[in-house]
Amino acid sequence: MSERDHETRDTLSSQYRSDVPVWNRLSYPTQRKIRTTGLYGILSVILVTILFPLYWMFITSVRPQREVQTRNPTVLPTELTLENYESLFLVSDFPLYLQNSVTVVIGVVIVTTTLATLGGYGLTRFNIPYQNTFARGILFGYMFPSILLAIPMYILWSDIGLINSYIGLIFAETALALPFSLWIMWKFFQTVPESLEESARVSGASRFRTMVDIALPIAKPGIVAVGIFSFAISWNEYTLPRILMPDADSYVITTGIQAFQQQNTVMWTEIMGATFLASLPAFLFVYAFQKYLLAGFDPTDIG
Incomplete structure (x- = not known):
């Protein structure tokens, strides 16, 4: 095979590879790892979305009244108290x-x-x-x-x-x-x-x-x-x-x-x-x- 034929074959092969989708060029273990990572990422977002209201209820219940009534409440409380639960059960x-x-x-x-x-x-x-x-x-x-x-x-x-x-x-x-x-x-x-x-x-x-x-x-x-x-x-x-x-x-x-x-x-x-x-x-x-x-x-x- 002549040198020109080799160049033509390499050009066609390169063009063929460029037409293949990027996903199909990846190996199966890589594809599986990407799918697993994406699945766990989606499940993590869903879990946080479900559990965040429960977390917010608990954090609000252990905040002092003055911190609850502020205009800009924080995700993490600056002070914790059990007075609210004492009032809940005793009063x-x-x-x-x-x-x-x-x-x-x-x-x-x-x-x-x-x-x-x-x-x-x-x-x-x-x-x-x-x-x-x-x-x-x-x-x-x-x-x-x-x-x-x-x-x-x-x-x-x-x-x-x-x-x-x-x-x-x-x-x-x-x-x-x-x-x-x-x-x-x-x-x-x-x-x-x-x-x-x-x-x-x-x-x-x-x-x-x-x-x-x-x-x-x-x-x-x-x-x-x-x-x-x-x-x-x-x-x-x-x-x-x-x-x-x-x-x-x-x-x-x-x-x-x-x-x-x-x-x-x-x-x-x-x-x-x-x-x-x-x-x-x-x-x-x-x-x-x-x-x-x-x-x-x-x-x-x-x-």
């Missing part, structure tokens, strides 16, 4: 609101988990006409926000004497959490092999015994997921407690926070402290049980 009615919230949440979690577990098991194990249509139609009730149900519930609860009643509020919030919880357990029990229960029944076990000893242990992730979901619904609910529990002694945390906003004064440090404490339990519960929560929403990922 205000926040402990009463916390006690009321815990009472309602425990009731909602127990009732919702029990009904969803029994209902989901029954839908998968008994021959019910149109059971699939009924199970899918359950989600239709989950699409209604609590504000649409509050007024009809108030009228009904007034007629049966359940206003300012913890039982009435527990039933009302259970109605919000139950449709989706029942759908979760229905999908979950479909993954539990019926052959295991049939083998136990052939050995003489009753239906109840097979459910308790075989189905429920396998369905534990789904039950935990329903418990966490109903906890989050009840703990964060504002509309129903505000309408069904109007007396100040019956306030839960979400409605009791408004007591720190008086006619001429807004107690920002107490509001931020109460809001931070109200946000913390739900965050910690979901973080601690996230494995069961994800497994409950997607039964195929249990492991």
